[in-house]
Amino acid sequence: MIVLREKEGVLLRIERSLAEWLSEVLESLARRYGADFADLDPKTSTAWYWPKGVESAGGGRSADHEEMLRQAVALRGERIPLLKRWIAALEGSGDPATLRLSSAEAEVFVAGVNDHRLALAMRHGWMDTRLEPDLEKIADGTQRVALAEIHFLGAIVGEVLEAM
Amino acid sequence: MSGVAHPDAEVGEEARPRTEADHGWNVIVWNDEVNLMSYVVFVFQRVLGFDRPKATRHMLEVHQRGRSCVATASREKAELYWQQIQQYGLRVTLERAEPAA
Numbered sequence: 001m002i003v004l005r006e007k008e009g010v011l012l013r014i015e016r017s018l019a020e021w022l023s024e025v026l027e028s029l030a031r032r033y034g035a036d037f038a039d040l041d042p043k044t045s046t047a048w049y050w051p052k053g054v055e056s057a058g059g060g061r062s063a064d065h066e067e068m069l070r071q072a073v074a075l076r077g078e079r080i081p082l083l084k085r086w087i088a089a090l091e092g093s094g095d096p097a098t099l100r101l102s103s104a105e106a107e108v109f110v111a112g113v114n115d116h117r118l119a120l121a122m123r124h125g126w127m128d129t130r131l132e133p134d135l136e137k138i139a140d141g142t143q144r145v146a147l148a149e150i151h152f153l154g155a156i157v158g159e160v161l162e163a164m
Numbered sequence: 165m166s167g168v169a170h171p172d173a174e175v176g177e178e179a180r181p182r183t184e185a186d187h188g189w190n191v192i193v194w195n196d197e198v199n200l201m202s203y204v205v206f207v208f209q210r211v212l213g214f215d216r217p218k219a220t221r222h223m224l225e226v227h228q229r230g231r232s233c234v235a236t237a238s239r240e241k242a243e244l245y246w247q248q249i250q251q252y253g254l255r256v257t258l259e260r261a262e263p264a265a
Binding site: 047048049050052053054056057059068071072075076107110111114115117118121126127128129130131150154157158161162164 | 196197198199200202203206210239243246247250251252253255256257258259
């Protein structure tokens with residue numbers, strides 16, 4: 001994968017197999033962004049809407065707390081049209097696939113990809129422990145794949161930030 | 165706020181006058197082990213308008229001390245910062261600011 005800086009944004013060139021995987025990540029994100037808060041997997045909702053943070057933002061008032069949460073869920077939902085456009089771009093291009101992002105879109109892209117990392121890390125209880133850099137030290141296959149995804153998506157985030 | 169320095173900056177304009185008991189609200193960002201350092205710096209620059217050295221200083225405070233107060237502002241403005249920062253996936257809370265000693 002190559003991330004290039006362009007005049008008004010960034011260009012990602014991604015091998016076909018990786019592009020298909022990235023499409024699946026974006027589809028999964030779009031599904032969860034479109035879900036009601038109550039229907040979200042609890043680990044994902046905790047990763048994206050940290051209860052301590054939401055409670056503090058509500059100032060201890062239940063109605064305010066619920067309103068802040070409602071707004072937060074709605075704001076993530078606004079990312080869905082962009083996610084769908086990117087999925088179509090990845091699926092509609094050849095090998096390597098290309099994804100062209102304006103500067104504003106690149107900010108949404110890194111936030112979305114980062115959300116996927118957070119949800120994965122929360123699912124495996126890694127939010128507050130140092131992420132193991134060596135995949136070979138992870139015996140459980142499911143965990144090894146999740147950790148690889150977190151690291152790889154982190155590399156994408158880092159490269160896009162660098163190119164912005 | 166044990167172990168955490170007071171904010172070195174007050175960000176944003178006040179939307180309403182403070183009363184004697186209203187010293188504004190602190191926007192606190194908390195550490196986690198997943199968000200990249202470069203990403204946290206980017207969020208501070210994007211949301212709070214920090215320049216890179218200041219964003220880096222606050223990111224390191226989060227990393228090393230567990231939290232950093234990134235802004236003190238009116239309730240309305242602090243809520244806006246909270247909403248924007250949490251949209252980027254950082255752990256963020258609001259707490260009432262204490263009067264300066």
